[in-house]
Amino acid sequence: MLLVALLVGFGLSWYALSDGRLFGAIEIGPWSAWRDVGVPAPDPYTRAFIARSGALELGASEGIQFIATTDSDNRRLDRACRYRIDGTTPAARFWTLVPVAPGDGAPITRENGPTDFHSARLSRAGDGSVELYVSKTLSPQNWLEITGDGAFDLVLTLYDTSSLSGVGADVAALPSIIREACA
Template sequence: MRFVFYLLMMIAVALVVGFGLSYYALTDGRLFGVAQVGPWHAWPDVGASAPNPYTRGHLARTAAFELGQAEGLQFTATSDSDGQALSRDCSYSVQGKTPLATFWTLVALDDAGVNIAAPDVAPAMHSANIVRTNEGDIQINIGTRLMPGNWLELTGEGSFKLVLSLYDTAVFSGFSSDESMPVILRGDCA
């Protein structure tokens, strides 16, 4: 009787662990197919001709039109560099260097993937129309309240994510540290 009890317990544990890891891999999967640099994460196999199974699960779940490997790579941040979730109640500053790319864009999206830039302003910041520091770094202010310099004005309230799309880049050939990506610093909150 004791043997049957242990056998049933082992089967239950195996099922919970197996289904739990499968659910995690298909819903989030960041431990398996994602490259993480600071608060930014990307799926490098998205545009591959034969992506890994976790990337396939990500593509099936999001059903988004992704860039091919020869076109570029998208990095997404849902938190600032301190690990706190991005919220439209706060202002943020994206500062530092960007990986080498012919062109890049930075856009703010809500949880449904809708652009939350204010109406009558540019829907995204891009590399061709920003002012850089003397060292060549970027400094983009993001929030619902007026800020100096490069400003991506947002509307509404709630959480959001930042998407940095790098076009015509070989980002993973020399990608080594958090210094390769800009930091996201939290400012004042309402």
Template sequence: MRFVLRLLMSIVVALCVGFGLSYYALTDGRLFGAVTLGPWTTWPDIGAPAPNPYTNGHIAREAAFQLGRSEGLRFVATTDSDGAPLDLSCSYRLDGHVPVSTFWTLVAVDGDWVNLAAPGTDAALRSSEVIRTEDGAMRVHVGTQLRPGTWMELAGSGPFSLALTLYDTTALSSFASANTTMPSIAREACS
């Protein structure tokens, strides 16, 4: 009788762990196939001709148009550099260098990927519009409250994500992956 109970318990534990890891891999899956650089996460195999199974699951779950590997790479941040979730009641400052690319865009989206740009403003901030520091780094303020310098005005309330899309980039390619750095995201003020 003990053997049967232990066998049943082992099967239940195995099923729970298996289904739990499968659910995690398909919903978040940052441990499987994703690359995280500070608060930024990307799936570099998304544009590959034969992506790994975890990336395939992520693509199917997201059901969004994806760029090919040679076209670009999208990084998404849902937290600031300290690990706190991004919230529209706060303002944020992005500082640092963006990986080498021909062009990049920055957008803010909600959980349903609806753009949060304030009415009457551009839907995305483009690399050609950013004021740079003396060393070529960018400094961008993001939020609902006006800030000096380059400011991306948002509207709405609640949590949001930032999506930085690099076009024609060498980021995370085999010869440039060690030098890939992303901008930091610092919380400034909350209302």
């Protein structure tokens, strides 16, 4: 009985610190974020996540960071595939979208090329939506070339946003991540 209690206790603690979406994070499609990062008194799970990740996080009034590790069909993002990020972003003064290596968060874009998409450097549709491509192969319009092999993550950072601030505030929608083809 003691062994079962220890396994369950340590297992849930490990989950809360490594993934923790059931405890302190929010999920919108394939995107997840920690709502209480940057507030003066975050919940214990958010505090543990910040301590474990060791990252310098944005303050609550500065913005929020969403991370996607899977596409909209819940398949792990793979550098051998071409992805279309399609839709709109919540209201924000500025945003960036960066493909990074899992674990260390290093950008995986080609050397001497653009490292990210940002709200000021892309073409939009007439309704304000975006269609972005992340792949190793040439793609139309807004394209970011990635390098290497294996899995990757997408990091969407919204700066100076009113999304998720205040009582009852919520993000209406985030772009979908569609796998189009794999090599």
